[in-house]
Amino acid sequence: MSETFFNRSAQETLDELHTSPSGLSTAEAESRTKTFGPNKLSEGRKKSVAVVFLEQFKDLLVVILTIAAIISLLSGESESTIVIFAVLLLNAVLGTVQYVKAEKSLESLKAMSSPVARVIRDGARLEIPSQEVVPGDILLLEAGDLVVADGRILENFSLKVNESSLTGESESVDKTADAIPSEKVALGDQINMVFSGSLVTYGRATVVVTSTGMGTELGKIASLMNQTQQRKTPLQTSLDNFSKKLAVIILAVCVVVFMLSVFRSHMPVLDSLMFAVALAVAAIPEALSSIVTIVLAMGTQKMARQNAVIKDLKAVESLGAVSVICSDKTGTLTQNRMCPQKIYADGRLTSCEDYDLTNDAQRLLLKIALLASDATTDENAGTSIGDPTEVALVQIGDSFGIEESTYRSQHPRLRELPFDSDRKLMSTLHELEKVPTLLTKGALDVMLERSNWIYTTDGILPMTDEKRSEIINTNRSLSEEGLRVLAFAYRELPGVRDLSIEDENDFVFVGLISMIDPPRPESVQAVADAKRGGIRTVMITGDHKITATAIARQVGIFEDGDIAVEGVELDAMTDAELDEKLPRISVYARVSPEHKIRIVDAWQRQGRIVSMTGDGVNDAPALKKADIGVAMGITGTEVSKDAASMILTDDNFATIVKAVINGRNIYANIKNAIQFLLSGNTAGILCVLYASLMALPVPFAPVHLLFINLLTDSLPAIAIGMEPSRRGLLNQPPRNPKEPILNGSLLKRIVSQGLLIAVATMAAFYLGHQTGSAMLASTMAFATLTLARLFHGFNCRGDESIFRLKFGTNKYSLMAFFGGVLLLAAVLFIPGLNTLFLVAPLSMTQIGQIILLAFLPTLIIQIVKVITDRQHGSVVTGKATLSDD
Structure with a gap:
């Protein structure tokens, strides 16, 4: 900007923009929107669909599959080559579609949490979306606001602005409405201007907008939310590391299988290599990462519908482990609707x-x-x-x-x-x-x-x-x-x-003058639900201790024997004294930002996962410090929303408890999906190892393993990830965040269930092998393993038996099962496909044997679950009270 722009009067700025202190007219604002476009900053260079599509072929799995296709082509099995490349293409298309959907999802979430601006138009004070601000608008700023456009200050009331997003300096800058001397301009001391992206930390001002969107000083700097777009969550990182270690183990097993196939089964080297590669493809749970992403995406969309906008995917995982909620009183536990009394x-x-x-x-x-x-x-x-x-x-x-x-x-x-x-x-x-x-x-x-x-x-x-x-x-x-x-x-x-x-x-x-902010009717139930779930609720407020305690007692936070302390009392405590009294303190009143950080830190020292709510500028440090920072979407300042990892669009405490339930449910669903994928893969590995050790013909053709792993596995796993929340989730204590997702009990279930499916599969193989046809034996093993894994999807929906879970509570699991059955039937019975997938004709007796053997592992698992339900008096199931859509 030129020196003369800053060194001018307020009236000169208004004259140049052809406006007045009474604001633009609605017609003029609409005209300028067409001229200047929406007030949006560039959101960075997005990947094209073509680039995203090509990136789907960089995966380790794709490399292995490509090797398998080349080997298949060299061995003369052109049908297998066609199938492999068709699967690769389908996988790339699905990955691209998922990326595009995720981008749209992110855009919708950004829109829900985007700032609003207060302007004067036609002489009236209005609140409008920030993207509708145009040059010439009269902008009203006060402490806590995010400046949404560049502007010249008309009236100043002790305004201080943090311009760290522009200058990197963390200290707030004093502003003035006066024209500044030219020597100040040379130093860049633009104290009569405010700039897009800066934060108002004190006072208020009236500003005439001079430029918006790409015309501002920030220009092409991305919005604050873009910083979290590409970041992997800790759970995804953990699963990726697990997959890599598992891949090394599986490749070692494949080498053993290759050696046994060559030296004991006297299989041709090329065929043995092809089979070993196919086994690697079948055993590596390559769908795991994408399924986790899908489950997290579905979870965030559900939370958004329930008024909890997740800005950071890490929050979804941490929510399941929250054990302390430090909640503001006003607007969160109460209605934020003061009534004079x-x-x-x-x-x-x-x-x-x-x-x-x-x-x-x-x-x-x-x-x-x-x-x-x-x-x-x-x-x-x-x-x-x-x-x-x-x-x-x-x-x-x-x-x-x-x-x-x-x-x-x-x-x-x-x-x-x-x-x-x-x-x-x-x-x-x-x-x-x-x-x-x-x-x-x-x-x-x-x-x-x-x-x-x-x-x-x-x-x-x-x-x-x-x-x-x-x-x-x-x-x-x-x-x-x-x-x-x-x-x-x-x-x-x-x-x-x-x-x-x-x-x-x-x-x-x-x-x-006294007034009351009545408690939200749902807050009482939400606090009780949190307590039942092992979550401690603490009230932190700037109100008087007596007032805060009265409200806390009404909603169930403060009970007999609890303590309420004020900020001055907190200052007098050492960390050791605070740690000793912490479990009994339910209300903190008259607290400062430093106090809030100290309270969060004290709970974290005790190994607790802490959620902190806030709406003001002074809440931002504590929101950053907490494991889950929760900002108010209605009354919250843009500073607090920027610092938080979750935004409540209804400012309601009950929404936090809903989000915790969803967080627990998402984590449980991911564990169940892992159980399904790994137990099925274990069954395939055990079958191949057994056949290799016993010098039997290979139980599966490579295309069989590809079909199972890339088509029929994904549908049930995604359906498991969409299992609805259940009341039992609130009867469990919060998850230990240090506990690995693959703990001992989960590994036992994976191995035992995989062994059951493997036994049923090899039984089908032996029945087919008795006819003397290796192809029939392989077909029966393939069909049994596929169908058994489809049945197994019902076992992995939860810890309870299917009679308690009910078939109809997850319609996606039924759709996945019947979809998988249709795909299997198409491969077995449609002319052309049966040749492509190397399957032999089946008699009605053999089809009946396949169905019976495939169902047998699920029958055994369900019998065990029914017995366990009765022994432990399994909790009532059904959708959780607070998580109904």
């Missing part, structure tokens, strides 16, 4: 329904409440914009027919000191009856320290210890009812001037 003024406590505007103290209290607030409401549309606490204050005025915007125009704001969590106050300067008056609202403890006077109908009186005690006791009684209390005061100034925090002293105390 009681007021205290002139020494009297009354309900808001009995508000008396003829009382001077109560009238002044309402005046301060309306003027020292920024919220607006539209009674006709039933909508409101602003902080819920300030909305409740405006609602009091609405009940008397007082239009806040009209009232504020009669008493315009001359200066202000924005709310600050350290000061716990907000002050605005107005002229009331031609006297410059500072109106202040904030926390009672801070306000009382700064109040030397009290307003009554008898006049302004000195603040005595007796009056101070009366106010404190009133505040305590209101807080014990779970009410949030704000204090209001004023101070007359000698003239209109710039304000400083030193002005917030020597107040005249006016009164209190």
Whole structure:
């Protein structure tokens, strides 16, 4: 940008953009959208479909298959070569389709969590998607906002902006609305501009948008979410490492099989090599990584439908191991819909329904409440914009027919000191009856320290210890009812001037207004469900300890024997003292960002997986520190959303518990899919090893193994990955994150079930071999192994028997079974295909033997499960209470 751009007045900027402080008209905004396009940054260089398709052929499996195809071609088996290349092509097409679908899925998730912007158009304040912002829009910024476009500051109220995304400097920069000297421009000190991608950390400002999208200083820098797009999850990395180790073992087995085939079975070397390669293809669970990806993708889509947008796939895995949820109170456990309840003024406590505007103290209290607030409401549309606490204050005025915007125009704001969590106050300067008056609202403890006077109908009186005690006791009684209390005061100034925090002293105390944010009805059940699942819920809030404890007791977080502590008490504890008291502390009140990080760290020291919720700028460090950072999608700032790994689009605590259930279910489904794939592969390996050791003909042709491994295996495995959540998941303790996915019990099941299928397969082989036809024996073994693995898909749906799981609860498993049966039938009976897949004709008796032997392993496994169910009193199944779609 040129020097002259920065060294100009606000009016010159507006003139160049042909707009005004009242904002663009809707028609002009639409016209500029067509001219400038949507306000989007480049999302990086995406791979073309052709490149993605070609990348599918880089896999180790593809190399092995290609070798197998070449060997098959050299041995004169052109049919096998055709089958192998057809399978490779099909696999590449499916992989490409999956990539394209994943890209679309990511786009939809980005859209759900993309920022919104507050603008002025046609003189009205609106909230619009950030991509609809155009040059000339009047942008309203406040603490916590992500700047969505470059702009020139028109009005500045103590604005500080973090521009680390642009400059790399982590410290916030002070901004001004003044034109800057040319020598400052040379130094790059562009303090009268804000830039896209920067974060507002303090104050607020009015900005005219000068450029959007690719025209901004960030230009082609990718959006924040793109950083996680290509990253593999720990589970995928673990499975990839496991697959590599397994591949080495299997290749060693294949060498043994090759040697036995050549020297004991006297099979031709080329045929032996072809068979060994095919065995490697069959034994390596190459579908495992893609199935894990599919299951995770399905899980994230389900969570998105249930209002939990997953930004980082690692969160899906970690969710299943969460054992502590540190939850904010406002909007998460409560409705974030403050309703005015009681007021205290002139020494009297009354309900808001009995508000008396003829009382001077109560009238002044309402005046301060309306003027020292920024919220607006539209009674006709039933909508409101602003902080819920300030909305409740405006609602009091609405009940008397007082239009806040009209009232504020009669008493315009001359200066202000924005709310600050350290000061716990907000002050605005107005002229009331031609006297410059500072109106202040904030926390009672801070306000009382700064109040030397009290307003009554008898006049302004000195603040005595007796009056101070009366106010404190009133505040305590209101807080014990779970009410949030704000204090209001004023101070007359000698003239209109710039304000400083030193002005917030020597107040005249006016009164209190209390309001309630009622608990969400579903929060009580969600906290109970979390407790049943072995998950500890802790409330961390900036509210007063008494108020927080009252709400925590209502929702079931705080019980007899529990402790509530404030930030100052936490500061006084050593780490050892905190570790000792940690299990009994259920409520943390009046905490700072540093306290939140310390609380999370204390739980993590005890080996717990911690989820932390937050919505403000000051929550971001703790969200990053937690294993699962959860941001609020409705009330959350863009800073908190950027720091989090999951965003709640409904700001509801119950959604976190749903996500935990889904996380546990996804992990269980992945384990079950692994059990299915590896037990089936084990059966194939055992059959080949047995035949080689006994000098029998090979039980399977290479095309048989390819058919089983690449077609009939994938369908049941994906269906297993889509098994619905069940209530039993909440009756189990959280998963130990250090436990390997292939633990001892899973390995035992894989080997034992694989052995059962292998025995049934070799029994079919012997029945066919009795006729003297090696081809018939191979056909019966192939058909039995394929069908047995299709039946086995039902065994791997869960730990309970199929009678408890019910056939109809997972329609995909039925579809996968019948799809696999149809594919097998096509290979066995359709002329041309039976020749291509080297299968012999089967009699009805032999078909019956195949079906019986294939079903026998599943029958045995199900009998064992039924006995186990009865012995252990298996839990009631069905969809989990909180995870229904």
